[in-house]
Amino acid sequence: EAQVTQNPRYLITVTGKKLTVTCSQNMNHEYMSWYRQDPGLGLRQIYYSMNVEVTDKGDVPEGYKVSRKEKRNFPLILESPSPNQTSLYFCASNGGTNQPQHFGDGTRLSIL
Amino acid sequence: ILNVEQSPQSLHVQEGDSTNFTCSFPSSNFYALHWYRWETAKSPEALFVMTLNGDEKKKGRISATLNTKEGYSYLYIKGSQPEDSATYLCARPTGNQFYFGTGTSLTVIP
Numbered sequence: 001e002a003q004v005t006q007n008p009r010y011l012i013t014v015t016g017k018k019l020t021v022t023c024s025q026n027m028n029h030e031y032m033s034w035y036r037q038d039p040g041l042g043l044r045q046i047y048y049s050m051n052v053e054v055t056d057k058g059d060v061p062e063g064y065k066v067s068r069k070e071k072r073n074f075p076l077i078l079e080s081p082s083p084n085q086t087s088l089y090f091c092a093s094n095g096g097t098n099q100p101q102h103f104g105d106g107t108r109l110s111i112l
Numbered sequence: 113i114l115n116v117e118q119s120p121q122s123l124h125v126q127e128g129d130s131t132n133f134t135c136s137f138p139s140s141n142f143y144a145l146h147w148y149r150w151e152t153a154k155s156p157e158a159l160f161v162m163t164l165n166g167d168e169k170k171k172g173r174i175s176a177t178l179n180t181k182e183g184y185s186y187l188y189i190k191g192s193q194p195e196d197s198a199t200y201l202c203a204r205p206t207g208n209q210f211y212f213g214t215g216t217s218l219t220v221i222p
Contacts, residue, residue: 031208040214041214042201042214043201043203043210044212045209045210048208048209048210050208056208058209058210059211090155090156097143097144097205097207097208097210098143098144098161099161100158100161101146101148101203101210102158103155103156104155105154106155
């Protein structure tokens with residue numbers, strides 16, 4: 001089954017404690033993205049990757065890091081999380097910008 | 113930043129009614145326009161990807177049209193059913209970045 005898998009689904013943590021949200025896809029897609037969803041703001045792209053070792057900033061990259069060492073994995077790293085990063089996060093993959101995106105189930109992150 | 117706007121923000125219709133909503137976007141350097149359906153507590157699911165001016169796509173009771181010259185797309189739902197209740201998102205890629213609208217929240221009242 002074609003899918004994008006994110007972990008964890010829920011996380012409550014404290015300010016400054018490094019965390020990683022993993023994302024994996026099994027569709028051999030070149031393009032992967034991370035988004036955050038905040039009320040009234042819509043989905044905003046944090047980072048995207050067009051292929052292995054190729055990543056670029058989206059609209060709201062501050063406070064986040066990503067890596068793309070393998071085609072299937074695209075982890076989101078928060079080195080020093082702060083309360084304003086409390087949000088719902090989605091990972092997505094697709095075969096190119098003219099192809100539909102497949103979204104993971106989301107990660108609800110609360111930073112106290 | 114690309115301005116992608118959706119209207120209305122929310123909509124309540126009776127079961128059986130037909131409805132439509134709008135996605136507006138800058139028309140320059142157009143690549144594609146995506147529509148997604150997002151049910152509460154789930155993740156967004158792709159409905160359509162439209163690339164050509166005048167494109168019209170259909171999936172069951174849902175259809176969409178595209179006007180790239182004036183920068184808008186319409187999504188139509190014919191004979192709305194309660195299971196159509198969801199937020200409908202549009203997104204316009206530019207280069208390799210995606211810009212989403214804030215969505216239209218549809219509630220279909222049985």
